Amino acid sequence: MKMNGNLTTGRSFFARALQVLLLTLLCSAAWAQIPVFEIEIREHLFFPAEFEIPANQKVKLIIYNRDATPEEFESYELNREKVIVGNSQGVVFIGPLKPGEYPFFGEFNLKTALGKIIVK
Amino acid sequence: MRSARYKLAGVALLCSAGMDQALADNPEHHNGVGSVNDPYVQAMEREIELRTIFQTDAKSSEDNILRQRISYGFSISDRVFLEAYAIGTRLPDQSFELEGYEIETKIQLTEQGEYNTDWGVILEYERQISESIAELATVLVASRQWGNWVGTLNLGIEYEFGSNIRDEIDRFASGQWRYRYREAFEPGVEFYADEFTLGIGPVLTGVIRGNGNNKWHWEAGLIAPLNDTTPDQTLRFLLEWEF
Numbered sequence: 001m002k003m004n005g006n007l008t009t010g011r012s013f014f015a016r017a018l019q020v021l022l023l024t025l026l027c028s029a030a031w032a033q034i035p036v037f038e039i040e041i042r043e044h045l046f047f048p049a050e051f052e053i054p055a056n057q058k059v060k061l062i063i064y065n066r067d068a069t070p071e072e073f074e075s076y077e078l079n080r081e082k083v084i085v086g087n088s089q090g091v092v093f094i095g096p097l098k099p100g101e102y103p104f105f106g107e108f109n110l111k112t113a114l115g116k117i118i119v120k
Numbered sequence: 121m122r123s124a125r126y127k128l129a130g131v132a133l134l135c136s137a138g139m140d141q142a143l144a145d146n147p148e149h150h151n152g153v154g155s156v157n158d159p160y161v162q163a164m165e166r167e168i169e170l171r172t173i174f175q176t177d178a179k180s181s182e183d184n185i186l187r188q189r190i191s192y193g194f195s196i197s198d199r200v201f202l203e204a205y206a207i208g209t210r211l212p213d214q215s216f217e218l219e220g221y222e223i224e225t226k227i228q229l230t231e232q233g234e235y236n237t238d239w240g241v242i243l244e245y246e247r248q249i250s251e252s253i254a255e256l257a258t259v260l261v262a263s264r265q266w267g268n269w270v271g272t273l274n275l276g277i278e279y280e281f282g283s284n285i286r287d288e289i290d291r292f293a294s295g296q297w298r299y300r301y302r303e304a305f306e307p308g309v310e311f312y313a314d315e316f317t318l319g320i321g322p323v324l325t326g327v328i329r330g331n332g333n334n335k336w337h338w339e340a341g342l343i344a345p346l347n348d349t350t351p352d353q354t355l356r357f358l359l360e361w362e363f
Contacts, residue, residue, distance in 0.1 A: 093233030
């Protein structure tokens with residue numbers, strides 16, 4: 001490894017990275033009003049376990065955990081995981097999604113807490 | 121709008137503080153390759169992490185250097201995660217030694233998917249044991265998904281101080297571009313940049329599920345140099361047990 005490297009390469013790279021970040025920030029404007037869907041967790045089950053949401057639109061899920069124990073809403077297909085402690089609620093934003101079926105599950109109760117979001 | 125103003129103010133601070141500072145003058149045994157952090161925190165999360173960095177180089181004094189970090193971390197809320205690291209190093213022709221420790225706090229700023237980009241910030245304090253050298257760092261973390269692709273960017277500034285080092289402010293950046301192929305196997309590309317390091321290379325990551333909420337997260341990468349002060353090859357491995 002030589003010790004006389006050109007440090008300006010790293011400096012200009014950092015400046016470019018900052019420019020990209022600033023542009024991204026400006027693009028992250030506040031989102032418009034989005035549809036809200038509610039899910040309940042009761043006795044380690046999701047209610048509803050299956051529901052439809054609109055395609056190509058961001059959706060807000062409010063998940064109420066009515067059990068005393070924690071649960072984790074998780075879906076690799078949705079790229080989301082959210083731990084919701086007992087007797088509390090959590091918010092998960094999903095989409096915009098293409099039409100299709102997107103399974104989800106409760107990580108703490110894999111055998112019972114299963115569900116599916118149908119995007120139409 | 122209010123949160124957008126905070127974000128812009130943070131970036132302006134990052135730019136003004138980092139750009140015109142003097143550079144450190146000694147790249148000996150320096151390697152800026154680590155890992156790329158995401159901005160997410162889960163409530164009730166606990167983890168043990170082992171991170172290995174192994175470098176080879178044509179220059180013998182920079183060849184065959186091994187760095188190990190082991191940590192324990194836990195979340196104190198659904199937005200704040202604390203982690204403590206022990207850091208060890210084996211330099212050429214020397215035995216493995218405990219080099220220092222680090223305390224880190226990750227704060228998730230926005231809900232995943234709430235905005236086009238997800239945001240977080242990491243605050244770090246690192247201290248060497250044998251020498252009076254310490255670092256305070258702030259890292260801005262951004263992540264965005266495009267279909268099955270996920271891009272993550274870490275931009276940081278650090279203040280190095282102590283009686284064995286000239287006090288200075290440095291900046292660093294790292295990024296990852298990853299394809300969500302399977303939960304257990306996601307290929308990608310990473311880059312690392314700091315005052316001496318400029319490197320890029322492939323990375324593989326994945327999650328393997330155990331019983332209940334036990335999960336094993338793994339990462340392996342090979343970083344090649346883009347300048348003369350980055351080691352010829354840097355291999356990195358990460359294994360994280362979430363429970």
